Amino acid sequence: MPRRRVSYYYDPDVGSYSYGLGHPMKPLRMRITHELLTAYDMLDKMDVLRAERSTPETMTSFHTDEYIHFLARVTPDTAEELTYNGTRFLVGDDNPAFEGVFEFCSISAGGTIAAAKRITSGAADISINWAGGLHHAKKREASGFCYINDIVLGILELLRTYPRVLYIDIDCHHGDGVEEAFYTTDRVMTCSFHKFGEYFPGTGTQEDRGRGKGMGYAINVPLKDGLNDDSFRSIYEPVVARAVEVFQPSVIVLQCGADSLAGDKLGCFNVTMQGHAHCVHFVRDMNIPFILLGGGGYTVKNTSRTWVYETACALGIENDIDLNLPWNEFFDWFGPRYRLEVAENNMEDTNLKDGSLDRVREAALQQLSELQ
Numbered sequence: 001m002p003r004r005r006v007s008y009y010y011d012p013d014v015g016s017y018s019y020g021l022g023h024p025m026k027p028l029r030m031r032i033t034h035e036l037l038t039a040y041d042m043l044d045k046m047d048v049l050r051a052e053r054s055t056p057e058t059m060t061s062f063h064t065d066e067y068i069h070f071l072a073r074v075t076p077d078t079a080e081e082l083t084y085n086g087t088r089f090l091v092g093d094d095n096p097a098f099e100g101v102f103e104f105c106s107i108s109a110g111g112t113i114a115a116a117k118r119i120t121s122g123a124a125d126i127s128i129n130w131a132g133g134l135h136h137a138k139k140r141e142a143s144g145f146c147y148i149n150d151i152v153l154g155i156l157e158l159l160r161t162y163p164r165v166l167y168i169d170i171d172c173h174h175g176d177g178v179e180e181a182f183y184t185t186d187r188v189m190t191c192s193f194h195k196f197g198e199y200f201p202g203t204g205t206q207e208d209r210g211r212g213k214g215m216g217y218a219i220n221v222p223l224k225d226g227l228n229d230d231s232f233r234s235i236y237e238p239v240v241a242r243a244v245e246v247f248q249p250s251v252i253v254l255q256c257g258a259d260s261l262a263g264d265k266l267g268c269f270n271v272t273m274q275g276h277a278h279c280v281h282f283v284r285d286m287n288i289p290f291i292l293l294g295g296g297g298y299t300v301k302n303t304s305r306t307w308v309y310e311t312a313c314a315l316g317i318e319n320d321i322d323l324n325l326p327w328n329e330f331f332d333w334f335g336p337r338y339r340l341e342v343a344e345n346n347m348e349d350t351n352l353k354d355g356s357l358d359r360v361r362e363a364a365l366q367q368l369s370e371l372q
């Protein structure tokens with residue numbers, strides 16, 4: 001297989017935004033990822049691009065005019081008034097009106113839209129935007145740390161060229177915003193793997209399969225605490241392979257939320273860096289163009305480690321890289337081992353109790369077979 005042409009989108013300003021003191025979402029992780037990619041000499045092996053920032057008009061191809069008009073002007077000082085005391089657009093403390101929130105969103109969305117155009121133009125086989133993947137944002141409001149749904153905007157761009165788009169979401173949370181946006185169409189198949197049961201956002205059961213023309217085209221894989229590499233692989237591989245077989249997508253969008261990793265601050269799975277990156281390998285080996293996006297990931301150093309390793313997978317050089325980290329500006333963060341690794345812990349995999357993993361797998365495969 002010839003080396004894939006990879007385009008990587010990065011805006012040097014992205015790491016400077018802050019959701020506020022103590023908020024788990026840290027845009028700095030994109031800068032740390034970039035520093036590691038630099039230290040590993042990976043930037044020379046791909047097209048490193050800075051996308052144009054997304055305009056309000058572009059954002060309204062999914063979001064309402066009213067919401068975008070609000071987001072483009074809200075500041076920490078006007079938030080209370082413009083949200084009608086926190087009852088509209090930004091509800092609760094998950095989505096603060098932080099300084100520069102709109103610029104941050106325009107970087108994230110601009111990157112994903114540019115990544116999509118890079119694929120449709122034929123200039124890249126794989127494009128990457130680690131600042132994207134904000135899957136909870138809704139048409140008329142922010143949700144779960146996500147304000148603008150860059151994924152929906154990127155998929156809409158892909159649909160101008162391609163008949164069918166497969167969306168795969170390995171973030172520990174359900175990809176509800178993307179599922180909802182394409183719930184009634186058969187041109188986008190959404191497939192989310194997520195923790196289900198007393199967990200945000202609370203949607204994503206296997207009964208939710210799409211509606212109308214889209215019936216059967218929303219796949220949900222609800223999982224339990226402690227999911228390990230073997231369990232994850234045993235369900236991801238057959239479900240994704242079958243989805244590709246029955247749906248025949250022209251392009252794949254893979255949301256690589258890193259909160260499914262072992263030891264994540266908000267996550268509850270026990271997946272290693274290699275187990276997570278296997279999802280990228282598996283898609284790469286299908287020889288279909290694809291886009292890699294970020295998402296969750298709250299243990300910052302592990303998120304950066306994994307996205308660096310996944311960039312190496314996209315480049316096809318994952319076996320050539322030294323797992324001892326090269327010196328870089330953030331080297332201190334990576335002690336005591338200073339290695340490119342995320343190890344498993346001793347958590348029990350509760351998916352293996354009373355056969356739940358097998359039942360969930362069978363139900364997903366059954367749903368896919370009914371599409372043929």
Ligand code: VJV
Nearest residue numbers: 021022023024092093094144145171173200259295296297
């Ligand atoms: O569970 C929730 C909602 C609450 C309201 C907010 N409080 C703090 C907790 C309960 C009901 N929200 C989740 C949202 C998770 C979003 C995940 C996003 C992604 O990874 O899927 C894609 C990027 C949640 N879990 C944890 C927190 N919120 C949380 C929010 C904070 C916080 C600590 C935890 C907000 C501010 C501060 N600390 C200072």
Ligand code: CA
Nearest residue numbers: 169171173193
């Ligand atoms: Ca998910």
Ligand code: ZN
Nearest residue numbers: 171173259296
């Ligand atoms: Zn998440």
